Structure formats: C-alpha cells, structure tokens
Amino acid sequence: MDIPAIETERLLLHAVLPEEYEILAENRADPRLWINRGFANPFGHLVVDPGPLPYRIPRIRKNPEQAPYLLRLAVLKQTMSIIGSSGFHDVPDHHGMIEIGMGIEPAFRGRGFAQEMLQGMWKWVIDQPRVHTLRYTVTPDNAPSQAIIKKFGFHYAGQQMDDEDGPEDIYEMKVDEYRQRFLN
16 A cells, blocks of 8 residues: 655655554564664654554554554654654544544654644645544643644634543634635
C-alpha cells in the first residue's frame, strides 16, 4: 500500500502502514521498523508510551484501507527523525465529523510543531470525501493544547466524558469555515 506523505514546511507526515502495525503489535522497538522508509525513531516515539496504538491496531486489522487516516508519524525533514504523531480517531462518522489527536516528543514542544502538524492533517482531510466537521478534544487543564485550538479559532461545542482522560472540552469547525480562514 502506497500512501503519500503529507508535507508541511518542516515536517513529513508519514502514514503507518498496515504491515507496520503488525510489527508494532509485537514489539514497538523492533529494529525493522522504519528502516525502509528513510527515517528513524531516536526519541522512541510510541515505544514506552504506545499512545493510540492499542486502539488503532484492531481497526487496521479489520480495515487496512483506513491507514491514511488513523496514524501519521511526524518526521522532521532536517534530521529525518520522528518527533511526534497525529491521527484521526476514526474515519468520518455518518455526520461527516472527524476528530484528531496528536503528540509531540517533549524536546520538540513549544516550537510550533503541533500547530504545523494539525494544519497539515486538516488541510489533507478536508479534501477527503464525507468530511464536513473538524473536531478537537482536550482536557480543560491542558493549557498548551487549549491555547493551540483557541489560536485556530475553533468553536467550543461542549464537554464530554472520556473513559481514560476524564472530562474533555470539545472544539469544532466546519470544513467550509476552515477553508475560508486558512486556505484563502
């Protein structure tokens, strides 16, 4: 399966391929990972903390065609090193809503990489069929993520209870509004 990377100014967002999910399921530190992709994982992203992998692996096993949506590795062009990841929790739902999640390695936080990654992912997904609403959820006490989403101007849409994270604020923006604000 060939899935083109999403390119931003400083990053390449490479989809994790179905066969790589199988290796990750066995050993997240397997030296075979990424060797043929031209990048490395010197910071051990997703190795100690599996992030969304426990949720993504079963979905990919069931529907490998979802790989472009579910998890992309943020590779810093300058060093070809993985510095984070981002992905949608699922494909668009029946209302056309798609929710994003992300993580940046601590050494790279506070440098605008999260914003750049989000913008790259959203710019890609708004051209996918059935996507009408972008959603971002964040715990109320996560000040850096709260600041990022407010900078984008997403609208507060309420709160939900996450089984793992507890209460989360919901922010949304319609695709047409996103295009108008960021692509014109």
